[in-house]
Amino acid sequence: MENHQVKTLAYFEMHLEEGKSLFEDLTRKIRSKKAINLESKLFFFQVYLELLGKIHFKEKTLRLTHFSPFDLIFRSLKRIHHIKLIEQKLTDLQSTTGEHYPAYGHEIGQQKKAIYTDVFDTLVAAPLKIWEDLYVTVFSYSKGLTPLQLNTASTQIINEETEFAKFDLLQGSTPTALKNVYETLQKITQLENLRQQGRLNPVFTDLVHEKIRILTESNYAWYQNHLFFQHFIHFLSDTQYMEKKHLLLAKKVKKEHKALTEQALKLSTELFTHIL
Known part of the structure; x- marks a missing residue:
């Protein structure tokens, strides 16, 4: 039983460390792949908090309360994911059709640049303490699972x-x-x-x-x-x-x-x- 509890928490800790490392990298320079990977980590945190909320059912706002410091980051990263999907789709279509759409490609590039700037500002403004606070919360509610x-x-x-x-x-x-x-x-x-x-x-x-x-x-x-x-x-x-x-x-x-x-x-x- 003890091994089970530690192993489950260790799985969360692994995701947390990977997520924090991606976050720190992105506060130096925005990379779409790392941004999409961080988005995936934050989605996992939401799921894990929802799971803990079901177990500690009296804490009705557990997920909403303790994920809220990451909410703006999560939504910002989605914007990068979306514009990257659009950019990739244009590349694929240009390859299959043999046509090129420079005006539209320029528009995507301008929007991508603006989104990256906004996301960078959001990440830099977020305190590192939110990662520690999330771990403390999860550790506390995972005890005795x-x-x-x-x-x-x-x-x-x-x-x-x-x-x-x-x-x-x-x-x-x-x-x-x-x-x-x-x-x-x-x-x-x-x-x-x-x-x-x-x-x-x-x-x-x-x-x-x-x-x-x-x-x-x-x-x-x-x-x-x-x-x-x-x-x-x-x-x-x-x-x-x-x-x-x-x-x-x-x-x-x-x-x-x-x-x-x-x-x-x-x-x-x-x-x-x-x-x-």
Whole structure:
């Protein structure tokens, strides 16, 4: 039992140290890869705090209260992730079409520069003490954590997230539903990893996890296309002149968006209504 408790906390400590190292690197120079990796670490912290909140259920605002010092950082890092996805999508499209879109590429570059500056300012303004405070909180609430508590809390969150995803899919609000499904899959994966560290059996079989992996990749491709399509259409609406190649690209991306949406919805519906 003692080994279980230490090993679970050690898993958090590993993520915390890696996250703090990324944070310190980014306060010297913004790098998109490191920013995206830090975003992933902060998402894990949210999940871990939510898990502790389920165990210490009387602390109803545990996650919100103790993640709040990281909230602005998290949202800022998402902006870097989004503009990077858009930039990568343009590169891919230029490669496949053989066309180049210098005006749009310049617009992305200008926005990227502004976002990096804003994020850098946000990171530099954040005190290092927030990392120590987070560790103290997690250490305090993790003391005495038992396999039963970990099992009950993680299973409860996974069941709730699954039901939320099913509800969203039934509502038919495609962009919101697919975005929520993607975040649900990320949370399930993080919780299953935590269960493994706690020497618990996974909630889902290897076959289901393979379907989760495939759906995650499908939703990620959809999300990248969705972000690009929205961004490109907004760019065209603000552009005083529009070449034929811009219209052809918009048509191509819209067609691709429809196909990716249909695929993601099909896989999501199959997983959440027939398997989970």
